[in-house]
Amino acid sequence: MARRKKIYEGKAKVLYEGPEPGTIVQYFKDDATAFNAQKKDVIEGKGVLNNMLSEYFMSGLNQIGVPTHFIKRLNMREQLVRQCEIIPLEVIVRNYAAGTMSKRLGIDEGTQLPRPIVEYCYKDDSLGDPLVTEEHIAAFGWASQQDMEDILSLALRVNDFMSGIMMAVGIRLVDFKIEIGRVFDGDFQRLIVADEISPDSCRLWDIETGQKLDKDVFRRDLGSLTDAYTEVARRLGVMPKNSTPVTKPTLIN
Amino acid sequence: MARRKKIYEGKAKVLYEGPEPGTIVQYFKDDATAFNAQKKDVIEGKGVLNNMLSEYFMSGLNQIGVPTHFIKRLNMREQLVRQCEIIPLEVIVRNYAAGTMSKRLGIDEGTQLPRPIVEYCYKDDSLGDPLVTEEHIAAFGWASQQDMEDILSLALRVNDFMSGIMMAVGIRLVDFKIEIGRVFDGDFQRLIVADEISPDSCRLWDIETGQKLDKDVFRRDLGSLTDAYTEVARRLGVMPKNSTPVTKPTLIN
Ligand SMILES: Nc1ncnc2c1ncn2[C@@H]1O[C@H](COP(=O)(O)OP(=O)(O)O)[C@@H](O)[C@H]1O
Ligand SMILES: Nc1ncnc2c1ncn2[C@@H]1O[C@H](COP(=O)(O)OP(=O)(O)O)[C@@H](O)[C@H]1O
Ligand SMILES: [Mg+2]
Ligand SMILES: [Mg+2]
Known part of the structure; x- marks a missing residue:
């Protein structure tokens, strides 16, 4: 992959220059922060889940005519979006x-x-x-x-x-x-x-149990954040096609 | 059940006077009509499915603040609605x-x-x-x-x-x-x-197969209408709690 210019690194995502002018690549990190970054952790697989879920919601919005920045998903962690x-x-x-x-x-x-x-x-x-x-x-x-x-x-x-x-x-x-x-x-x-x-x-x-399926699981230490997000993805039928557990890439060098 | 006054009988539903002024009872029939009632049939279970599904959509709309006539479901075939x-x-x-x-x-x-x-x-x-x-x-x-x-x-x-x-x-x-x-x-x-x-x-x-799950199944003779509506209800988790196949009441007399 060609080396891309990093534009910004935030708490949850990194932005890179996109292939065309006016586009950027959003890379979803596994970093979780809460309370204005006073609480921090790395939650394996969170970035992949959020990338897939954000694609799902944003492309649905595009479909019904609510304009969004989403253009297409590039891979498990990255999506191409319109710069704004x-x-x-x-x-x-x-x-x-x-x-x-x-x-x-x-x-x-x-x-x-x-x-x-x-x-x-x-x-x-x-x-x-x-x-x-x-x-x-x-x-x-x-x-x-x-x-x-x-x-x-x-x-x-x-x-x-x-x-x-x-x-x-x-x-x-x-x-x-x-x-x-x-x-x-x-x-x-x-x-x-x-x-x-x-x-x-x-x-x-x-709706039935009141169980939290969102970042409050992390904010309030209510269990596994990945399990919660995976449950949302499962219910929506949004799952990495290759549905092996999401693990860190093995560093080779 | 007390005898209620019939207000109107349409192609798919019967309206009765409700228990309170300003309310009516909508009874969902099994009658199916198309092409301005030139094509007609009785589709066993359709009324029950439409009653449940209309409850599901209308109560969801009420929840998000889109006002509807729906007040509550009374039984498998009837719902109480606000007269308008x-x-x-x-x-x-x-x-x-x-x-x-x-x-x-x-x-x-x-x-x-x-x-x-x-x-x-x-x-x-x-x-x-x-x-x-x-x-x-x-x-x-x-x-x-x-x-x-x-x-x-x-x-x-x-x-x-x-x-x-x-x-x-x-x-x-x-x-x-x-x-x-x-x-x-x-x-x-x-x-x-x-x-x-x-x-x-x-x-x-x-979305995947293009299969029709609506009244066109009846209009165009594409198979079982009840199966199609049941599939919609199943996906939404809207199924008669007592989920035995819906059959006609047995006449006793
Ligand atoms: N389409 C876009 N064009 C430009 N900037 C964007 C776009 N979408 C999101 N951003 C910005 O990119 C950053 C996303 O990274 P994130 O880790 O959420 O940052 P932050 O820690 O600032 O919330 C945010 O600052 C957000 O405002
Ligand atoms: N809340 C309501 N108050 C009064 N009338 C209603 C209400 N909801 C639906 N209706 C009317 O009740 C009838 C429903 O029966 P239906 O079998 O669909 O009739 P139709 O054959 O006229 O379409 C329709 O005429 C519809 O306009
Ligand atoms: Mg942010
Ligand atoms: Mg009608």
Whole structure:
């Protein structure tokens, strides 16, 4: 494989320059972090599962006309995506209270919300991704009024679609986070869903048992994260075709 | 069971007065009709399957905040629903060309449409449910401009959710039809999804094999309709708990 230029290494992924201008390669690492990277570990196979699952959700969204950055999966750990200008917001959609919302507002985890609530956090690890309002977003120019409308409608469409997927396999979509990017078609800008959609970025609870099938398993030490993500992949029929247990490559040299 | 007043008998269902004012009981018959009832048959078990499946989809829609008439399932063939004033339109959402759209516009069945297309047909069996435009709808006062906006957004939300459900179980949602009803909360009117959502009102193709799992099996004599609907129910985990084959009640007297 030709040597590619690394553009960015984040907590869960590495970005490389893609083969065509305007494309990048997303490499999914096995690194797991939580609480703004205060808790860290390497979870064998996580990257492969998230790569496959993000492909599954993003290609499904493309199919129904919700534009995403996803172009195609390249191999077990990498996917080709459209490069975009990431809007520095974590867009969170919540159907049930959990996590920081439960803590901040004193609502028991699992309480159904009166309607889906969309929250925005300013994406800045050094600040701990603080919650912001549309006032902040407008005042600091992170997104225009039109952008905000488009982001809201993208977020709600992703929620409807993901809720359907999850319901069909006996999972409750408690909440999820997406990132949105700008792409330019000539003079026009459009917004697309970027980054990843995976059990790292969703809260997924088994409808019957309440069992957590998402990153909270790692955050709260509830067992094997790979087992949880594998269960999601299994229910969706998303499994590495070559379904031997995912192990580290053997170093040869 | 107390004797209930029959309100209406249609091609696939019977409506009875419900226990509370503003409610009705929908009884799902085994009758199958096609081509405006020129083709007819009784398909043992169809009513039970459609009752269960319509419950599954409608209660999922209620969950995600798409309002529907569904209140609760009463038994294998009946569900309690909120009575509404049905808008006399069949609202059709198409993701792939099929059926009458393919015939009318000369597009091969299975061709993916550039985006979901919403069509309206005037619900009148004696006219064969003719396609109408928003001009007709406005001119004849079947729905106001605001109604039309609400209908469009309901239809697209149902499409996103149903597309997710179907994708998760390996089924392509080709198209579907819904009916919309008006309910009054004091002085306010709201629109809700009514009638049924079932393989009678959707086109469902297996993603891998293209096998039809919907009423086209009956329309086109492609095999057992009950087997097709049972397969949809099985994939969704929607099966009569008492899963013995559904047979006619034995008449005792
Ligand atoms: N299509 C894209 N174009 C450009 N940047 C992207 C795209 N998709 C995701 N990104 C960015 O790539 C990085 C993904 O790596 P990740 O390990 O998640 O980083 P972080 O630790 O910053 O969250 C994120 O900063 C994300 O905003
Ligand atoms: N919630 C509701 N309130 C009142 N009428 C309803 C409701 N849901 C469905 N309907 C009507 O009940 C009838 C259902 O029976 P069906 O056998 O499908 O009739 P049809 O042969 O007219 O299509 C339809 O006419 C439909 O418009
Ligand atoms: Mg990230
Ligand atoms: Mg009908």
